[in-house]
Amino acid sequence: MAKPKVLVTWPYTFPEADKLLQTETEAFYHSEERPMTRQELMEAVTDKEGLLCMLFDRIDGEVLEAGPHLKVVSNLGVGLDNIDIEAATQRGVVITHTPGTLTEATADLAWALLMATARLIPQAHQFTREGRFIGLRYHIFLGKDLAGKTLGIYGMGRIGTAVARRALGFNMKIIYHNRRTNPEGERETGARYVSFQELLKESDFLVIVAPLTPETQGRFGMEEFRRMKKDAILINIGRGPIVKEKELVEALKEGLIWGAGLDVYEREPQVEKGLLELDRVVLTPHIGSATVETRSTMALVAAENLVRVLIGEKPHHSPNWDKVRG
Numbered sequence: 001m002a003k004p005k006v007l008v009t010w011p012y013t014f015p016e017a018d019k020l021l022q023t024e025t026e027a028f029y030h031s032e033e034r035p036m037t038r039q040e041l042m043e044a045v046t047d048k049e050g051l052l053c054m055l056f057d058r059i060d061g062e063v064l065e066a067g068p069h070l071k072v073v074s075n076l077g078v079g080l081d082n083i084d085i086e087a088a089t090q091r092g093v094v095i096t097h098t099p100g101t102l103t104e105a106t107a108d109l110a111w112a113l114l115m116a117t118a119r120l121i122p123q124a125h126q127f128t129r130e131g132r133f134i135g136l137r138y139h140i141f142l143g144k145d146l147a148g149k150t151l152g153i154y155g156m157g158r159i160g161t162a163v164a165r166r167a168l169g170f171n172m173k174i175i176y177h178n179r180r181t182n183p184e185g186e187r188e189t190g191a192r193y194v195s196f197q198e199l200l201k202e203s204d205f206l207v208i209v210a211p212l213t214p215e216t217q218g219r220f221g222m223e224e225f226r227r228m229k230k231d232a233i234l235i236n237i238g239r240g241p242i243v244k245e246k247e248l249v250e251a252l253k254e255g256l257i258w259g260a261g262l263d264v265y266e267r268e269p270q271v272e273k274g275l276l277e278l279d280r281v282v283l284t285p286h287i288g289s290a291t292v293e294t295r296s297t298m299a300l301v302a303a304e305n306l307v308r309v310l311i312g313e314k315p316h317h318s319p320n321w322d323k324v325r326g
């Protein structure tokens with residue numbers, strides 16, 4: 001029997017995932033290290049039953065329409081804001097993703113960014129590299145203490161809870177705001193649920209871990225920064241458009257908050273120019289899940305999700321399996 005044709009939108013180099021795809025499917029890999037253009041994507045899906053896509057591929061009704069044989073779209077990542085799930089459900093296409101695989105790595109990155117921002121690590125590193133370290137000085141690179149401070153988490157799901165768990169080791173108070181309370185997360189970390197306004201007012205470090213939804217989009221702007229502590233540090237590892245970047249630049253310039261560490265951006269891969277020029281800002285290029293172990297597990301789970309749907313089995317994680325196949 002002919003194997004199902006699938007499209008992988010990036011030239012993969014994850015051996016276990018590759019092996020599975022090559023054994024179970026006829027896999028076509030996009031050959032260049034750049035996102036496929038919309039035209040390329042629409043042409044390439046015409047005869048495919050499966051699509052393994054990246055977070056930067058926008059999969060909407062038009063793309064699904066261009067692939068009438070598609071049975072499954074497997075997203076390499078946890079966030080699903082790049083996919084129109086309703087349009088897929090209407091067309092009987094199963095969507096899958098990889099929650100659970102990247103929880104710890106992403107929580108680690110939140111802390112790496114938080115500490116790098118609080119202690120001005122990249123700036124100090126650059127200074128040292130430039131040969132400017134001519135002896136201990138008591139007044140340079142003065143950062144912020146963590147102990148005894150309040151960590152606020154916006155979005156207390158799997159990753160938010162893992163971020164909170166790490167705060168216990170730093171002797172911090174933990175508060176969070178979420179669509180609904182997370183009793184399990186509270187039990188595990190001692191975090192306390194607060195209103196959004198309290199979160200802004202009380203947090204010394206405010207970490208955004210939420211997904212992008214109509215409700216979270218643009219949630220942090222000038223009005224919110226005004227309500228935060230002047231000493232506060234904002235960290236965003238969720239999705240860029242949750243923060244109005246231009247307003248964040250203004251807030252930092254006006255001293256409404258102390259600093260910011262960002263891994264995601266409003267218009268990726270563009271970064272708001274003002275952010276590049278500020279002293280107390282640390283920027284990373286969407287590397288939340290970027291560890292050798294986590295990325296290969298994600299790739300394998302994404303490949304397994306794809307293959308499972310193609311052979312009629314339930315995938316590991318899907319927001320619409322029950323609706324499509326139920």
Ligand code: GLV
Nearest residue numbers: 076077078079288
């Ligand atoms: C990363 O941003 C993901 O959603 O997996």
